[in-house]
Amino acid sequence: MKRIFPYLALFTCITAHAAPQVPAERLQALADDPYWIALGHYETGKLGGWRSYVDDADFFLAEGGPSNPAAELRATLKALYAPAELGDKHPQCIYPARTRWLRDQLQLTDLPQPNCSEFKAWYTDINPHSTVLVFPAAYLNSPSSMFGHTLLRIDQPDVHENNTVMLSYALNFGAFIEGSDNSILYAWKGLMGGYPGLFALVPYRDKLKEYSRLENRDLWEYRLNLTPEETGRMVEHVWELKQIRFDYYFFDENCSYRLLELLEIARPGIELTDQFPITAIPTDTVRAVKQSGLVESIDYRPSREKELLARAEPLDHAEQQWVLRLAADERLLDDPAFLALPAPRRALIQDAAFRLVRYHASGEERTSATATRSYRLLQGINRNPPPPLAVDRPELPEEGHQSRTWQLGLGSRDDRAFAEYGLRMAYHDLNDNLSGFPLGAQIEILQLKLRQYENNHWQLQRLDLATIRSLTPRGELLKPWSWQVAGGLERVPGEDGDERLVSHLNGGAGGSWQFGENTLGFALATARIEHNEDFAPFIATAAGFNTGLLWHNKLGSLSLEASGDYFHNGEVRRRLSLNQQWEISSNLGLRLTAQRDFSQLSTPVNEVLLELKWYHY
Structure with missing residues (x-):
């Protein structure tokens, strides 16, 4: 007070x-x-x-x-x-x-x-007239951005006539972080409400640079049909919230939930927050806004990375090598071998090299060498301009499957039949229905699986706290690392052919490569720590590998994987698995899983599971 x-x-x-x-x-x-x-x-x-x-x-x-x-x-x-x-x-x-x-x-x-x-x-400086819901797409390499993000853009009356979008304001709600917490601490405090949340109105150009340039995220802009009076009413309330603190939680009281509250201020009578009593995943909130009839039109802004890859796509191997050489040394613009190339090809190469220089400079301090290189490349582009860049618009993120997944399966483990019941709070794995999601991305939070064997024997099969995989393919121009991390409880082969419930944390890093439009191969070196009652040490460590192939086909998604863990105490664990999911609808899938487990402690075990997955918020 x-x-x-x-x-x-x-x-x-x-x-x-x-x-x-x-x-x-x-x-x-x-x-x-x-x-x-x-x-x-x-x-x-x-x-x-x-x-x-x-x-x-x-x-x-x-x-x-x-x-x-x-x-x-x-x-x-x-x-x-x-x-x-x-x-x-x-x-x-x-x-x-x-x-x-x-x-x-x-x-x-x-x-x-x-x-x-x-x-x-x-209020006069903001001059509110209309509202745009902005959704920066998910970005796996940032803990705060793995599920995407939402913010509101407040436009002035003449935004279209004078092309003054960059003068608009971005209305954002986010965690207020003092100091520089590492990613693990950030994730933990975000889950447990360790940060306060604040509203902020900042120039939209600053947010656009942060999301589309520094983090290389696509932006989706949903123009809302709010009237000037409704937009103004919402901005008035934002003034009341200046420096006012809220609790902030990643999964419910987050950026997306708070913005839904503002939209309910703008237009009395719409009910948006009631749809999210447990979690508020950004894509789900965008879907709710759209279903409420608030969306008037949708625009797409590709990231800098997407623009670079689109410009380089028609170039062959030799031409992409020229892109790398020009991005490293602009003096090669005058090289006779480069000048001997046809003018239309040189135009594409120069433009791709300029975009590559800008891509690598994102988030770094501007240097004289980078400025000189950019200027020389830009001069070459002006002398020999390329055709306009056309980036294919991906499928709308809100048209993908919903976040929560209920699972019902029937299977057998060797000669024992079982039923399996599962619930995953959020939100996508490699074999799920792909529409609206990037190939090779997996984010699973809080997944529970229970098994009921014959004679009504129940057991906890697994409890995953988090499983995250980022399998971004490497190419000629960009060579990102692929990585994965997972932790929780799971069943592993034990002595006398039994299974042990163990706690574990594992991760890995390596590379992924794309073969054609819909096929991805990957190979990662892995490390694991595990608490297992069958092992003498309280914590056992292992090194291993995880490799596989992911193919998105006409029926759904097929994955083939091989993995192994080599423990310091002599235990060796390997697995071969096949998964094929058939996409019955956007929110319904049927998955067949077949796997064979090898362990030093037991004979090989075969398991087959047919599972129905219902994606439902």
């Missing part, structure tokens, strides 16, 4: 207007109104009553405001009649969205008229 202390002090010296006497029934009805609930970011408490998502006392005027919408409404109504001489410290200036709504609901024609110069200048 620090924000109200200044005007409370002045109350003792200045005579205030008297707030109107409103019947208690009318005040309670307003406090129960969904719009007032939205303005206070209230939700129904787990034990009844209300609680606000806002984790900051500065946002509230009433002592019990975080859990009492009625008390907060009464305190707000009284505060609106504070003396106008308070100026920018007046509650009307601090809470313009509350003020507008209460004034309209109660026909408050006698309110004091403070100047509110700070708010008016801020």
Whole structure:
């Protein structure tokens, strides 16, 4: 409540207007109104009553405001009649969205008229007119971006006529991080609510550079059909949230969920947040916004990496080698061997080399050598311009399968039949329906599998906390590393032909290569640590490999994999597996899995499983 202390002090010296006497029934009805609930970011408490998502006392005027919408409404109504001489410290200036709504609901024609110069200048600078929902696509190499991200772009009235998108503002909600936490600590604190979340309005050009250039992420822009009044109403509420802290959690109270709350402020009556009681994956929230009828049109902005690869695609091996040489030494533009190439081919090579230089310079300090190289290449492009670049638009991310997966399977392990029941909270593996997802990307969070063997024998088969694989193919121009990491509980071959439930953490790194449009091969060196009751040491370590082939075919996705773990205590574990998923629909798949496990502790074991997967939020 620090924000109200200044005007409370002045109350003792200045005579205030008297707030109107409103019947208690009318005040309670307003406090129960969904719009007032939205303005206070209230939700129904787990034990009844209300609680606000806002984790900051500065946002509230009433002592019990975080859990009492009625008390907060009464305190707000009284505060609106504070003396106008308070100026920018007046509650009307601090809470313009509350003020507008209460004034309209109660026909408050006698309110004091403070100047509110700070708010008016801020609002005029933003000049809100229309809204665009921006979705930077998933980026596996950043823990905070693995599921994608959403933000809102606030456009001015003349954005189309004057092509002034770069002057728009980006409205973003994100974790506030002090210092530089490493990726593991960042992921842990993000899961456990260890960071506060803040709203921020920043120039859109800065966000565009951050996502599309530095992180090489495609951008999807969903223009919403909000009216200027609705957009303005939302921006007014953002002023109320300046430096106001929320709890931040990766999977529910995150960037996407908070923006849904703002859209409910903009257009009263739409119900978006009610659809996400447990998790709020960005692609699911984009789908919800689209299904609510808010989307007017969709634009696609390819990343710098996507543009580079599209320009280099028609070049053969020798021409791509020229791209690498020119990107390293611009003086080769005058090499007779280069000048002997046909002009149209030189145009493509020069443009690809220029894009490669810019790609490698992303996020680095500008040097004179890079500036000179870029300038010389740009001169060559101007003398011999290439044809316009056309980048194929991928499938819409929100048209892919939904995030949560229910699984029901029947199978046999050697001569023992079983039924298997599974639930995965989020959200995609290598064999899942590919539409809307990149080939070779896997992010699975919180996957549980239970087995029921004959004679009603139940066992926990696995509990995966996280399984992440980034199999980005290497090419002539870009050579990214592929990597994977996984951790949790799983069954492994044990002594006497039994299975042991072990805890483990493993990871690996290597390379992936694309063969044609829909086939990917990979080979990774791996390391593993494991707690196994059959082993003498509490923690056993192993080195190994994981290699395979992934083929997206007309029926679905087929994968062939071979893996091995060689433990320091002499145990050797190897596996051969085949997976074929048939895509029945975008949210329904049928998967056949066949695998053979080898272990020093037991004879080889064969397992076959036929599994129905239902993708459902």
